[in-house]
Amino acid sequence: MEADTSVADAVEDEINSYRRGFGDPIRLLALVRQSVLLVPLDDAGMPFTGRVREVDWLPVFTRLDQYTAYLAARDREAGDYQALTGFAVVDELLPRFGDRVGLVINPAGDAPFAFPWIALRDDLP
DSSP states (O other): OOOOHHHHHHHHHHHHHHHTTOOOHHHHHHHHHHSEEEEEBOTTSSBOOEEETTEEEEEEBSSHHHHHHHHHHTTOSOOOEEEEEHHIIIIIIHHHTOSSEEEEESTTSSSOEEEOGGGGOTTOO
C-alpha cells in the first residue's frame, strides 16, 4: 500500500491551518482516515507506542521522510513499519490498545499534531 501524496498534502495543509487558528478538527480527522499512515513497529513486530507525561501515544507518519526523520532523532538508521489506512489505525488499531492512547501525526516533523485519546472516541457526546 502506498501513500497518496495528495491526501498526505491535504492532511499536512489542514494541520497547518489548525495551527494558524482556522483549521477544522473534524475535517482533519476525516482526512486522516482517508490517508495511508506509516505505523512504526517494535522489535517484536507490534505497533510501537510511546509514553509522554503519563500518556501513551501511537506515532504515525504521512510520509516516509517523516518516519526517517523520527528514526534519525532517535539515533536509529532503520525501523520496520506497516502502512495502514487511517481508518484502520483510528477505528481498528487504536481501540485494541484500550482507553487513553492518543494519536500523534509526524511527531518529528515541523508541524506534529496530536489527537488526544478522548478526541478519537465515538461514544462521547
